[in-house]
Amino acid sequence: MEIRKMAEITLALVKELRERTQAGMSDCKSALVEAEGDLEKAIEVIQKKGLLKGQARAGKVATEGEVRTWVEGDGKRGIIVEVNCQTDFVARGDEFRNFVGKVVDLAQSASRPTATDAASLLATKVPGSDETLDTVRLALVGKTGENTVVRRWDVLKAGSDNELVLAYVHMGGKLAVLVRAEAPNAAGRNSADFKQFIENVAMQIAAMSPLVVRKEEISDAQVAKQKEIYEAQLREEPKPKPEAAWPKIIEGKVAKWYTEVTLLGQDNVWAPEKGTIDAVRAEVGKALGGEVKVHEFVRFALGEGIEKKTDDLAAEVAKMTAG
DSSP: OOOOOOOOOOHHHHHHHHHHHOOOHHHHHHHHHHTTTOHHHHHHHHHHHHHHHHHHTTTSOOOEEEEEEEEOTTSSEEEEEEEEESOHHHHTSHHHHHHHHHHHHHHHTSOOOSSSOOHHHHTSBOTTSSSBHHHHHHHHHHHHSSOOEEEEEEEEEOSSTTEEEEEEEETTTTEEEEEEEEOSSHHHHTSHHHHHHHHHHHHHHHHHOOSBSSGGGSOHHHHHHHHHHHHHHHHHSSSOOOGGGHHHHHHHHHHHHHHHHBTTTSBOSSOGGGOBHHHHHHHHHHHHTSOOEEEEEEEEETTTTOOOOOOOHHHHHHHHHOO
16 A cells, blocks of 8 residues: 655745735644645645634624725726725735725626625626635635625716716725716816816715705605604603694704705705805806706715624623632
8 A cells, every 4th residue: 555655844835825825824834734735735724714714703793894986987987885894903904905906896897786785796706716706705704813794885877978977985995975977068077167066075975974865865754754753852842832833843844854864955065155065066057058967876884884892891800700
């Protein structure tokens, strides 16, 4: 019977495996021992263990990370993605940032999602590789020790030659906005005034967080819910006003609410003396020779809506000192 001698596991071999996999030195040595000194087999061992680690950490809450955008040079299409991890330290690392780049690259060639679910994107193969994006994600989780989640993404596309898609990123990727708007003509689309207006609108959306562009986009159910809230507030007042006056009061509150949740109804933050966004829009349109339209926007704030875990220090200390 032929006895195969195991290759010597040298420091140079361990270092080469580390360079190729970015795994820890002890993990690399263990993988080489398991693979009997075969470097290629050791790489497979590292990858498999990395995937297992990634799967084990799938339940960890990930609220840090990055929101990143990409817009075509001609402004015809824009992409926005949110990728989460557990700590800001990992979010600032090259490996995580490179992974976010892969997500953006794949999103560029994908169709618009029907929802914020990124499952179809994760099942897509990374160009130049046989691995899916999810496989790459799990490997990253194994390396960083933190759960990584491709949470959501979206794309805006210009619907005509006079439309423009523009992106605004705030706080280094903590918040980002995509806006699709239309100029009255080709000259207007290429004008500095139009682009400046859209940039200001994007910053307005980032700062003031409107729900929709115009009040016609708000559903009857949303309005009805808001009226219920206002009615409940009137009932809780120490000295309630006569119920006969409530309908008029509620209508006034709803009108005020429209100015808060609709982009066009909000007072602009960059030149308050000019009034609402709608008033500024009309002014810019007049200067460009027609109507300027804001069609839609997407606003992603990092970790919004995710319940963050808060540690109870007193409870932890009590648990550790319990007999």
